[in-house]
Amino acid sequence: MEQSRDHIFSIKNNNAVERDEELVQRHTPWLLNNYEDDVWKLKPHIHSDDNSKYTVNWNIFDTNQYIGIFNRWDYWKSAAKELAYWIMNAPTNKCKTTTSLANFSRSIRELYEWLCFERKCFSLSEVKQEDITSFIEYIASKNLTEGTVLNKLIVISHAYTHREYLSESFTFNPFKSKKVTALVKAYSIENGHTPTLYPQEIFGLLNHALKLVKESKNILHLFDKYMEMHSDTSVAHTSLNVRFHKLMGVKTSEVQMQVRALYGAAITIILILLAERKHELSLTREDDVINMLNNDLDILVGLEMKTAKTITGKKTERAVIQEVKDALNVILELTKYTRVKSGLETILLKLPFGHSANGQGKKSFYLSTNGLYVVLRYFADSAKFNRVEIRPHMFRRAYSMLWTWRYEIGDLEELRLMLKHNSLNFTQKYTDDEEVWEFMGKNEQDLAFDLLNRAFQKKIVVAGKMGKTLERYSRIIQAKSTLLDVMSIADHIDEIIIDTGLRVVAHADGFCFINHTSLQNALCRTEGIGLDPVKRKDSICMNCPNFATDNSRKPYWEKRIELHQEVVELSKNVQLVESSKNFLKKAEKILETIS
Structure with missing residues (x-):
């Protein structure tokens, strides 16, 4: 029976593949080799990327462990290719780049390998919910970031949502009862993003980078001399070092x-001061830089691919200062020899100390991701910075955090435009950081600490919706502390502020206790603006979960009650009188609490 079943499915699957082969061959401009090949070479979306980024291997790396137990990988491999094809080609599909396709394809292979060998599933139609649950639990055990887990769960969803295009698919919706986003948070590691650079570290690295670039004349001279002697064919390379x-x-x-440290310094200046993405810098053209330098322009033209939503990318323009111009000039000097040899027009190229092959015997002259990490490591070593390995994305996140805590949450829309984000959600991700306390201004830190400290020690009485939350914190502190002294209170306050990213905004009527979670609940919030001062009034503040006031604001509330009492007694406007009565009821409770 088993053989017959295999044979029947083989015929069905072969027919589907034969039918699909004609279709696939006509609609795979994103594939450089054949659909039938077990190793796909995708057309690079960003030409300066490593070739390995666009290589998808459909083979299993260690089939020996599976021999004799269950091996239907030919079926699963065919199904994996088919799903990858439709993820890229389905009319409703949102996958527009080969970068995304490569990531999806690797996740498909991982999922189907699990179903084939670990769960011993015969085909897609025989997969059960417990098989999917098993894979998700396996993913959870790997301690992956939110983005990685999301990619893997989306692939599971695609195997069902693309069923109208596939020869065979899941017979059930794997996520019918649960949202993918909720699962992602549950099964990924918390705060799994790139580590955050603290303000003092950012400015320390920037100052060191500026110093290296400013004093680069001597090292550039040595570099030119080295290259001059290196190109002299009469000098044996073995004696070059000695001479x-x-x-x-x-x-x-x-x-x-x-030279490597200087290269890393110049790149660091640009990444910190322009908040460019790594690939945006790598695609910057020599002609555009020279045109800017020669014509005393203050605008650098670039190309952004990640959020462009087009194959060709979108043009970007960034205002630059002299320090950025100096850094760009250093990069041109360091890469000029490689540019002549390679004929490439972009500025971010490898140094002429050695080149890597791309797997086809051809030299790659672009500065790869690993190459970029290397020069940043040399720069960090020269700055004696070793807390974390420097990565390009850290500077972009740090730029966002500094902006946010210098100019308040209300300027996120402007920050979004500067970072070239398509959505404010991405910007909020950048600024929703567990290290946010490090970026808060000294005054905000002091105010938050002082208010909580005095409230928890019962030195002030706090009223308002936020007062209940502060009471809860106070009970937590008492439960944790065997001896409720000043030092233990201070320690717990530090924990609260750091864990929640709490900051306090002072107003005439009281205080707003804000973190990125509570900001969403602020009654005076306007989308794209944040806390909107135009909306602020005492009647709204009283009902806001983030609002609190203390006895230092007693005169203010007494005056407001007096004014509203006059309205009740003198006004003939029924609605106005009713509104003032409601205000008085709540305001008198606040006044009673803080008196």
């Missing part, structure tokens, strides 16, 4: 180390 050291008084290894 260079004798002539210039410095070892070639030292020159190479300083």
Whole structure:
């Protein structure tokens, strides 16, 4: 029976593949080789990326462990390719780039490998909910970030939602009762994003980078001399180091180390001051930079691919200052030899100390992601910074955090435009950071700490909706502390502020206790603006869950009650009188609490 069943399915599947092959061959401009190949080479979305980023291997790396137990990988491999094809080609599909397709394809292979070998599923139509649950639990055990988990869960969803295009699919909706986003949060690690650079670290690295670029004349001279001697065919490479050291008084290894550190410094300046994405910088053209430098322009033209929603990308323009121009000039000097040799027009190229092959025997001259990490590591070493490994994205996040806590949450829309984000959601992700306390201004830190400290020690009485929350915090502190002293209270306050990213905004009527979660509940919030001062009035504040006031504001509330009492007694407007009565009822409770 089993053989017959295999045979029947094989015929069905082969017919589907034969039918699909004609279709696939006509509609795969994103695939550089054949659909039938077990290793797909996707057309690069960003030409400066590593080739490996666009290579998808449909083979299983270690089939020996599966021999003799269950092996239907040919079926699952065919099904995996088919799903990947339709993820890219389905009319309703949102996957527009080969970068995304490569990530989806690897997740498909991982899912189907699990179903085939671990769960021993015969086909897609025989997969059960418990098989999917098993895979999700496996994913959860790997301690992955939200973005990675989301990619893997979306693939599970695609295997069902693309069923009208597939030869065979799941017979049930894997996420019918649960939202994918909820599962992602549940099964990913908390705060799994790139580590945050603290303000003092950002400015320390920036100052060091500016110093290296400003004092780069000598190292650039040594670099040119090294390349001059290196290109002299009459000088044997074995004796180059000795001759260079004798002539210039410095070892070639030292020159190479300083050049790499300088390259990393110049890149750091641009990433910090322009908040560019890594690929945006790598696609910057020499002609655009030279045109800006020669014509005293203050605008750098670039190309952004990640959020462009087009194959060709979208043009960007960024205002630059002299320090950025100096950094760009250094990059041009360091990469000029590679640019001549390669004929490439972009500025971010490898240094001429060695090149890697791309797997086809061809040299790759673009500065790869790993190459970028290397020069940043040399720069960090020169700055004696070793708390974390520097990554390009850290500077972009740090830029966002500094902006947010300098200019308040209300300027997120402007920040979104500067970061070239398509949605405010991405910007909020950047600024919703567990290290937010490090970016708050000194006055905000002091105010938050002082208010909580005095409230928890019962030195002030707090009223308002937020007062109940503060009472709860106070009970938590008492439960945790065997001895409720000033030091233990201070320690717990630090925990609360740091864990929640709490900040306090002072107003005439009281205080707003704000973190990124509570901001969504603020009654004076306007989409795209944040806390909107135009909306602020005492009647709204009294009902806001973020609002609290203390006895220092007693005169203010007494005056407001007096004014509203006059309205009740003198006004003939029924609605106005009713509104003032409601205000008085709540305001008198606040006054009674803080008196």
